[in-house]
Amino acid sequence: MVYPIVRFGNPVLEREADNITEFDTPDLHKLVEDMFESMYAAKGVGLAAPQIGISKKIAVIDCSNGENPNDKLVLINPQILKSEGKQVGEEGCLSIPTFREQVRRGKRVTVRAQNALGEEFEITGEDLLARALVHETEHLLGRLYITHLSNLKREVMKRKIRKLQRDGEWG
Numbered sequence: 002m003v004y005p006i007v008r009f010g011n012p013v014l015e016r017e018a019d020n021i022t023e024f025d026t027p028d029l030h031k032l033v034e035d036m037f038e039s040m041y042a043a044k045g046v047g048l049a050a051p052q053i054g055i056s057k058k059i060a061v062i063d064c065s066n067g068e069n070p071n072d073k074l075v076l077i078n079p080q081i082l083k084s085e086g087k088q089v090g091e092e093g094c095l096s097i098p099t100f101r102e103q104v105r106r107g108k109r110v111t112v113r114a115q116n117a118l119g120e121e122f123e124i125t126g127e128d129l130l131a132r133a134l135v136h137e138t139e140h141l142l143g144r145l146y147i148t149h150l151s152n153l154k155r156e157v158m159k160r161k162i163r164k165l166q167r168d169g170e171w172g
């Protein structure tokens with residue numbers, strides 16, 4: 002099932018999600034499947050549960066856009082363990098469509114998380130994967146990438162979004 006993507010302005014995006022405590026349940030497996038489906042439908046490389054209105058600590062990532070099944074990644078209750086180096090590049094978010102801004106992130110990032118069976122694992126990613134790991138983990142803490150922009154840039158963006166909302170063009 003494809004969920005509609007929640008857009009900036011909905012408070013679910015800006016509060017910390019709840020930890021997942023029950024693993025290997027039919028509901029959890031279904032949620033993982035639906036999240037991948039929703040992410041591919043929206044043409045994203047990552048999706049966090051709050052973005053479909055579910056305030057739980059689970060995110061999916063696939064930097065291959067569905068090309069390589071080995072790149073499918075499920076992160077439950079993720080924590081950033083390490084961030085090394087830096088990269089500056091354009092970043093966007095499915096919940097803030099049409100906007101993209103330069104954001105500085107670690108070049109190489111290590112995250113510890115659980116899979117849908119509850120097994121703990123660590124993953125280290127570089128470049129786009131490093132960016133996705135941090136972006137999605139931060140979503141689950143209620144933190145959007147725009148919190149990394151200057152106040153001026155963020156205010157300009159919010160003003161444009163408010164106008165789109167007023168014009169009924171913001172979902």
Ligand SMILES: [Zn+2]
Pocket residue numbers: 093094095096136140
């Ligand atoms: Zn996002």
